[in-house]
Amino acid sequence: MQAILTNEQKMMIDSVAGMSASGVEAAMTILKENEWPEEPDNILFDEWSSLGLKDFDSKSETGLVDAILVVYTLAKNITPNRFTSHLAAIQVISAAGLLPSVNFNGEMRYCLAVDEEDSEPLGPYDACLKGDKIFGKKKSIMHGREADVNVVILDNDKVVLTRPGIISSVTNFDILNPVVDITYEGSQFIEISDGAHAGLLRAIVILAAELCGIARGAVDLAANYANIRHQFGRQIGGFQGVAHQLADAFVAAETAWSLTLFAAWALDTNLAEAKKAIHEAKAKASEAAVFAAERALQVYGGLGMTLEAPPHIFLRRALAGSSQFGGVHWHRCKIAREILKSRSDITNLAK
Amino acid sequence: MNFSDTAELADFRKKAGNWLNHVLKDFPEVSEESERESQARNWQDCLNQGGWLGISWSQGYGGRGLTELHTAVFNEECILRHAPTPIGLIGILLAGPTILSHGTEEQKREYLPKILSGEDIWCQGFSEPDTGSDLAGLQTRAVATLDGWRINGQKVWTSSGHIANKCLLLARTKSGKSRHHGISYFLADTAHFDVRPLKMINGDAEFNEMFIDNVFVPKNSLLGELNEGWVVAMTTLMVERSSVAFNLQVWARQILDRLLGLVIEKNLQDDQYVLDRLGAFESEVDAIRIGAIRGASSLAAGQTPGPEASALKLQWANSVQEISRFCLEIGGPIFQRSAINDQNFWMHKYLRARGHSIEGGTNEIQKSILAERVLNLPKSR
Numbered sequence: 082m083q084a085i086l087t088n089e090q091k092m093m094i095d096s097v098a099g100m101s102a103s104g105v106e107a108a109m110t111i112l113k114e115n116e117w118p119e120e121p122d123n124i125l126f127d128e129w130s131s132l133g134l135k136d137f138d139s140k141s142e143t144g145l146v147d148a149i150l151v152v153y154t155l156a157k158n159i160t161p162n163r164f165t166s167h168l169a170a171i172q173v174i175s176a177a178g179l180l181p182s183v184n185f186n187g188e189m190r191y192c193l194a195v196d197e198e199d200s201e202p203l204g205p206y207d208a209c210l211k212g213d214k215i216f217g218k219k220k221s222i223m224h225g226r227e228a229d230v231n232v233v234i235l236d237n238d239k240v241v242l243t244r245p246g247i248i249s250s251v252t253n254f255d256i257l258n259p260v261v262d263i264t265y266e267g268s269q270f271i272e273i274s275d276g277a278h279a280g281l282l283r284a285i286v287i288l289a290a291e292l293c294g295i296a297r298g299a300v301d302l303a304a305n306y307a308n309i310r311h312q313f314g315r316q317i318g319g320f321q322g323v324a325h326q327l328a329d330a331f332v333a334a335e336t337a338w339s340l341t342l343f344a345a346w347a348l349d350t351n352l353a354e355a356k357k358a359i360h361e362a363k364a365k366a367s368e369a370a371v372f373a374a375e376r377a378l379q380v381y382g383g384l385g386m387t388l389e390a391p392p393h394i395f396l397r398r399a400l401a402g403s404s405q406f407g408g409v410h411w412h413r414c415k416i417a418r419e420i421l422k423s424r425s426d427i428t429n430l431a432k
Numbered sequence: 433m434n435f436s437d438t439a440e441l442a443d444f445r446k447k448a449g450n451w452l453n454h455v456l457k458d459f460p461e462v463s464e465e466s467e468r469e470s471q472a473r474n475w476q477d478c479l480n481q482g483g484w485l486g487i488s489w490s491q492g493y494g495g496r497g498l499t500e501l502h503t504a505v506f507n508e509e510c511i512l513r514h515a516p517t518p519i520g521l522i523g524i525l526l527a528g529p530t531i532l533s534h535g536t537e538e539q540k541r542e543y544l545p546k547i548l549s550g551e552d553i554w555c556q557g558f559s560e561p562d563t564g565s566d567l568a569g570l571q572t573r574a575v576a577t578l579d580g581w582r583i584n585g586q587k588v589w590t591s592s593g594h595i596a597n598k599c600l601l602l603a604r605t606k607s608g609k610s611r612h613h614g615i616s617y618f619l620a621d622t623a624h625f626d627v628r629p630l631k632m633i634n635g636d637a638e639f640n641e642m643f644i645d646n647v648f649v650p651k652n653s654l655l656g657e658l659n660e661g662w663v664v665a666m667t668t669l670m671v672e673r674s675s676v677a678f679n680l681q682v683w684a685r686q687i688l689d690r691l692l693g694l695v696i697e698k699n700l701q702d703d704q705y706v707l708d709r710l711g712a713f714e715s716e717v718d719a720i721r722i723g724a725i726r727g728a729s730s731l732a733a734g735q736t737p738g739p740e741a742s743a744l745k746l747q748w749a750n751s752v753q754e755i756s757r758f759c760l761e762i763g764g765p766i767f768q769r770s771a772i773n774d775q776n777f778w779m780h781k782y783l784r785a786r787g788h789s790i791e792g793g794t795n796e797i798q799k800s801i802l803a804e805r806v807l808n809l810p811k812s813r
């Protein structure tokens with residue numbers, strides 16, 4: 082047992098933290114001027130577009146744990162980026178064994194098309210192949226408009242890579258991750274494989290890490306504000322009503338982060354517990370992110386209710402992420418069924 | 433990042449497991465308070481003879497010279513098998529590590545082996561009637577004599593005080609402006625303390641009040657520097673929060689296991705509300721384990737225990753309280769047929785768990801520690 086970060090991982094975190102130091106300002110710029118920043122996406126795609134693909138890409142020495150460290154650090158500063166959703170997409174194709182055919186020079190950007198009208202989290206899905214053509218309607222695809230390649234989940238655990246389908250705009254609540262709907266009406270596939278489900282589990286860990294970053298980032302944001310805002314002649318952070326809310330949010334964020342680190346490690350290690358760990362990570366990270374963002378908003382007072390202050394950006398991301406790939410309740414029920422099942426397995430074995 | 437045992441730890445875990453499977457046959461679970469005590473005594477003997485106590489202490493003091501991770505692994509294996517708790521737990525968990533880091537060579541040789549053998553049973557005499565969270569306000573006094581000190585004062589909520597012969601005793605040796613300076617830390621004999629058991633709400637007499645009336649302690653019972661006992665006390669509290677984390681996670685796991693059995697017994701496996709709560713509890717308890725491994729790993733890598741231990745302690749208290757309350761909830765009114773002095777299992781657990789957010793520093797104090805030391809907020813105390 083050596084559950085600590087390596088020096089390389091610490092350096093990686095520092096370097097990503099450096100790139101994302103002005104995340105809050107960049108997010109505000111998107112909100113005000115609708116201008117998406119080029120950086121740090123360009124650097125991230127150039128340098129790390131195959132992050133977390135140890136098993137598939139001989140150039141990459143990194144695993145899922147490394148990938149989530151980057152995702153977490155970006156999210157902590159709510160750094161606008163398209164890299165996180167790209168990472169989620171390539172995790173899916175890696176689990177499906179499609180990597181060698183994929184271009185990783187940073188020019189190609191991938192997006193993940195999963196959900197359908199009324200589909201259950203993790204499927205089944207209606208989208209399918211007819212002959213060698215793809216048919217189906219996918220919803221809420223993050224950064225789908227800018228992607229060069231779509232990773233589309235089909236029925237029967239199939240994954241295909243294809244060129245973008247027909248894009249339709251939707252109203253966006255979360256400004257950090259604009260989504261679109263995409264319809265495929267006979268698109269040709271580039272590659273196909275089984276293994277969609279295994280891939281989506283990896284993508285869920287990426288999303289959980291992002292939510293953990295949002296949670297911790299919201300706590301830090303509010304703590305900074307609580308140190309500069311004065312009322313009754315003192316810093317508001319000196320009031321326990323304020324401080325203890327943030328301590329609660331910190332504990333929630335740490336809990337979620339422990340679970341997410343473990344889930345990523347368990348997947349990297351092919352552990353049997355990985356599945357339960359992923360559900361735990363996603364459930365807790367969703368809960369923590371929404372809780373922490375709401376606490377941050379509260380600590381900002383009236384300012385927190387305005388579009389000028391950053392808490393709502395955290396809150397939007399938290400809500401959007403928490404409902405994607407299964408909400409808190411859905412994942413909790415999965416965990417419960419899993420432990421009840423292994424309990425009855427043990428009992429049956431004893432008989 | 434690696435959460436699995438090294439080959440060496442895995443081997444150690446296996447040996448521990450085998451040994452436990454063998455000896456635990458003679459230690460069935462008991463519920464009577466008096467039986468629990470004699471069993472705890474026998475269990476300590478058994479552990480000591482097997483060489484499973486003081487795993488991380490150096491061999492010179494009766495330990496095995498291994499790491500905190502070994503201790504953690506052993507505790508985990510114990511609790512998975514519902515092993516009893518050794519009678520000298522406070523000595524093993526608190527007195528030992530504190531003496532190891534602040535004691536003189538002579539004190540280490542004198543006290544440490546007796547902690548393991550169970551010859552000395554320790555209690556922690558910190559809290560007083562007027563001094564709980566604000567420990568630095570303590571009023572028990574030690575007045576110097578030619579060859580030691582005379583102590584006067586009163587301690588309260590002292591766990592194991594009724595079975596202890598030794599006490600980690602904080603007393604004021606100097607009055608002055610600074611509240612922290614002027615406190616001294618004594619390794620005191622309790623033979624002349626007047627110890628009166630206090631009954632807890634679950635019917636157990638686990639803690640006590642202790643009246644200390646002009647009791648003499650010799651010179652060599654001072655631990656650390658005179659008037660600088662605060663630093664030593666902080667070590668005890670830090671150890672209490674961090675090294676205890678591994679026990680915490682397994683205690684939480686035990687109650688969750690019980691809940692799982694209850695859910696099956698009551699045929700609630702398809703109740704969405706029950707599933708939701710179970711999923712949440714399972715996540716929390718797993719997170720405590722993972723957090724404890726992360727903590728023990730950074731200790732093993734040479735980092736000092738930080739305020740993060742407060743986060744684990746909070747999580748643990750919350751989880752165990754919520755799980756045990758939920759047991760009552762699904763048990764229904766029948767679980768409330770529980771006599772004040774003879775509580776049924778579930779009520780006994782539930783009521784005991786209420787203390788988890790008070791003992792070892794209250795939830796409010798842990799939150800303030802996190803706010804100040806992790807989030808860098810101004811002092812609110």
Ligand SMILES: Cc1cc2nc3c(=O)[nH]c(=O)nc-3n(C[C@H](O)[C@H](O)[C@H](O)COP(=O)(O)OP(=O)(O)OC[C@H]3O[C@@H](n4cnc5c(N)ncnc54)[C@H](O)[C@@H]3O)c2cc1C
Pocket residue numbers: 321555556557558559562563564565566588589590591592639787790791792793794795796797800812813
């Ligand atoms: C089961 C059990 C076993 C124990 N065993 C031992 C033992 O072996 N040895 C020992 O020395 N002690 C022991 N204690 C005592 C324990 O450490 C104290 O109860 C605890 O530190 C709180 O002190 P208090 O009871 O005086 O409460 P108080 O300090 O009076 O607190 C009362 C309430 O006020 C809150 N409060 C106090 N100060 C603040 C503040 N600054 N900010 C916000 N809220 C505040 C507290 O959180 C609490 O809710 C034990 C307690 C229990 C319940």
